[in-house]
Amino acid sequence: MAEKSPAWVVASLHLHSKEKNQKKNPQQMVTTDAMDLVAGKGILGNTRYFDTKNKRSGQPNRNHVSLITREEIQEHASELDVSLDQAGLVRSNIELKGIHPLSDLVDKYIQIGESAMLLVYKLRVPCWQMDALCKGLQKNMRNGRQGIIAEVVRSGHIRVGDVVKEMPKEETVALTYYKTVVDSKFETEFMAFLNRKDANWEVAPHDRKVQQFGFRYDYKTKTVAKTPTTAIPEILQTLIKQLQVHWRDTPNQVIVNVYEKCDFIDPHTDHKDFGDEISTLSLLSDTIMQFERRDRIDVFSDVFSQNLERYSLLVMRGRIRHDYLHSIPPVSSRRVSITFRKV
Numbered sequence: 001m002a003e004k005s006p007a008w009v010v011a012s013l014h015l016h017s018k019e020k021n022q023k024k025n026p027q028q029m030v031t032t033d034a035m036d037l038v039a040g041k042g043i044l045g046n047t048r049y050f051d052t053k054n055k056r057s058g059q060p061n062r063n064h065v066s067l068i069t070r071e072e073i074q075e076h077a078s079e080l081d082v083s084l085d086q087a088g089l090v091r092s093n094i095e096l097k098g099i100h101p102l103s104d105l106v107d108k109y110i111q112i113g114e115s116a117m118l119l120v121y122k123l124r125v126p127c128w129q130m131d132a133l134c135k136g137l138q139k140n141m142r143n144g145r146q147g148i149i150a151e152v153v154r155s156g157h158i159r160v161g162d163v164v165k166e167m168p169k170e171e172t173v174a175l176t177y178y179k180t181v182v183d184s185k186f187e188t189e190f191m192a193f194l195n196r197k198d199a200n201w202e203v204a205p206h207d208r209k210v211q212q213f214g215f216r217y218d219y220k221t222k223t224v225a226k227t228p229t230t231a232i233p234e235i236l237q238t239l240i241k242q243l244q245v246h247w248r249d250t251p252n253q254v255i256v257n258v259y260e261k262c263d264f265i266d267p268h269t270d271h272k273d274f275g276d277e278i279s280t281l282s283l284l285s286d287t288i289m290q291f292e293r294r295d296r297i298d299v300f301s302d303v304f305s306q307n308l309e310r311y312s313l314l315v316m317r318g319r320i321r322h323d324y325l326h327s328i329p330p331v332s333s334r335r336v337s338i339t340f341r342k343v
């Protein structure tokens with residue numbers, strides 16, 4: 001964590017009331033000393049906003065947590081000559097103490113306490129309930145002092161008094177590794193499926209053998225089909241359901257790579273049509289995946305590797321998915337990988 005990062009402290013924590021008709025009681029928030037933030041879902045127990053989907057797009061909602069500073073609330077109170085001292089009154093989940101304007105944090109990552117990480121993705125839109133508190137507050141808030149809305153990208157338990165810090169870029173790459181997600185029984189069944197009589201094998205660069213399901217990727221034209229080319233077979237559908245706990249999206253595109261000894265995959269970033277979340281499951285042997293920045297300025301800048309053990313799952317999101325190249329160096333023994341993506 002960079003020393004010069006501005007620091008805020010959690011002053012109070014609030015959950016939305018379970019009551020649906022907020023018009024009757026717009027001021028009611030439930031104050032708590034601690035809360036659990038869950039990656040991709042929101043605040044555990046914040047029933048109305050936890051793990052919800054956007055009605056129009058069907059995509060998971062990113063409006064997980066709202067934050068504002070006590071200093072910003074105080075400025076509104078002074079300007080409108082009212083008292084807004086009661087914690088939770090302006091309906092933010094997290095009230096912070098700290099002098100820096102939160103609006104500077106849009107598009108940045110912050111860490112709260114020891115683990116929770118949030119991606120701030122927009123300014124909050126002050127609603128009519130602000131005017132129900134005090135006439136003119138809704139308008140007064142539309143000047144960068146309305147607080148921010150963030151998405152939980154790493155889970156964690158947070159408490160009143162926790163320090164909140166902006167994360168230096170290099171700590172926000174969003175790589176998650178799950179050591180053992182399948183077993184030898186699954187591996188045996190999957191290999192039998194792969195070697196079925198009517199399997200449609202394709203040849204990828206450097207003569208690697210692949211099978212694809214869902215939206216086909218054309219290795220020659222480097223494009224993704226607009227509609228699914230094949231169905232996702234049952235064995236993969238069952239696996240997808242089992243692995244769903246580790247994902248925000250439900251994959252609809254799967255590529256199985258077979259690496260014979262010494263096969264490899266060049267440094268690349270997956271096609272932009274493949275969404276924000278890309279995962280790879282390893283079978284038959286261990287290997288490593290190497291990462292390097294796409295915009296690296298010298299040969300040694302920001303290069304690192306991640307072990308990919310047999311039966312493990314690696315999930316790439318955010319900067320690691322978009323701003324880094326990944327590659328598999330020549331493997332020392334036969335390896336099969338299953339890569340999951342959402343088109």
Ligand SMILES: O=C(O)CCC(=O)C(=O)O
Pocket residue numbers: 255257265270280281326328337338339
């Ligand atoms: O084999 C792997 O684990 C990664 C495969 C990959 O990067 C790809 O298919 O684009």
